[in-house]
Amino acid sequence: MKDINVNDFKVTENIQLSKVPTTFDLQADKKIIENELEDVREKLGDFQNTIYAHGKYAILICIQGMDTAGKDSMIREVFKDFNTRGIVVHSFKVPTEQELNHDYLWRHYIALPARGKFGVFNRTHYENVLVTRVHPGYILGENLPDVNSIEDINDEFWNKRFNQINEFENHIAQNGTIIFKFFLHLSKDEQKNRLLRRLEKPSKNWKFSPGDLKERKLWDDYQTCYEDAINRTSKTHAPWFAIPADDKPTARYIVAKILYDTLIQYKDIVEPELNDKIKANLDDYIKELESE
Template identity: 65%
Template sequence: MKDIHIKDFKIDSKIDIKTLETKVDLDASEKKIEKKLDKIRVKLGEWQNTMYAHGKYSVLVCFQGMDTAGKDSLIREVFKDFNVRGIDCHSFKSPTELELKHDYLWRHYVRLPVRGKFGIFNRTHYENVLVTRVHPNYILGENIPTVTELSDVNEAFWDNRFDEIVNFEKTISNSGTIIFKFFLNLSKDEQRDRLIRRLEKKNKNWKFSADDLKERALWDNYQTCYEDAINRTSTPNAPWYNIPADDKPTARLIVANILYETLKKYQDIKEPQLDPETESNIEAYKKQLESE
């Protein structure tokens, strides 16, 4: 199996989305890839337990991608060995009535992971510069005082929104949140095949909506918006990673590998030491329990 190098997926310079890979060959069978994933996710679970005990960092893992990119199954397979107390997953759909009464980042801010936990955003705060940019009329529903008509949703509006997102991520990073942003990069042909499978398999029919086809017709618009969002917001403290998503097992392994190889570099994250009195009396406590 080929080695996975983070530098091959991390976006640290301006990109042309058309040149990004949607498929990568690791020169391994699906069985070998899944076996490798099994080992890494156990290590990730162990690392999370240590972070939970340490209690000074949190991890925010963000997933964005076109419909059918495999976000749900990737989250299920990569994080299945985590202790449930140490992870929270949130899926952001259309804003609720309550959420629309706050600024657009509020619903994301209140769901950030506390120190010691992983937070998973399945679709993220970037919906606010992707879906809303393809459909700018959605912005009118946010009831922003300075936006009264579509002409107000101009380039200056988007420039400001990108600045707010970068500042949001800088703030939480400075407070101890380790941020990963994964773009599950799916080809248009593969999306078509996955949509067809949803229609062919009865147990997958519920996932299909006629709106999926309407959004697919806007593919090029979305790609342009993704490219701009990634180029404006991939920063040292909150980098984007391009994850080739045409092959699901490979995408899962790449994400798990990036997470583990990055997180294990945090050498200061260790289980706290016992206080001297407890440590010096361990044997006495043990004997007390054994004598019951």
């Protein structure tokens, strides 16, 4: 199977999504890809235990993508071998009344993973510069002091919001959070196929909403907003990765491999050693237990 390089998917300069492929040929059949994913996720699960014991880094994984891009199944398959004590998944929906009574980053900040843990954001703080940018009327619901009409939601407003997001990520990175941001790059044709499967398969009907079709009509607007958001906020300490998402097994493997290959570069992440006093008395502790 073809090996992958993390840097092939990392956004290090401005991109045009229309020129970024939504497919990637791993030169292997589905079964081999799934077997390779299983191997990588087992290694990730083992590494998670080390991170938990080490207790000095938190890992934040942000997953964004259009409807049907495969966010839910990505989380299910990539983190299947994790100990549940070491990972928390948050799926951010429409803000609640309580959340709207705080600044837009509040609900994301309180959901950040503790040191030693992985946190996965299924949809993220970027919804606040994606959905709200396509539908600026949603901003009015935030009841902001300087926003009284749609006309107040101008370029200056978005510039400030992008700066706030960059500052937020810079702050948590400086305090020990390792950040990964994955954009599941889906083609419009593949989204159509997946929406049709939702309608045609009774077991998938519950996932469909007529609103999906309304949002699909705004595809170009969303692509423009995604492109701008990625280009403005892909930083060394908080990089975006553009993941070809038309084939789900391939996308899952690429994400898992990026996580593992990046994390093992942190040579300071090791399991803590026993203190000298305990280490010197290990034989005595063993004898005590064996003599019961």
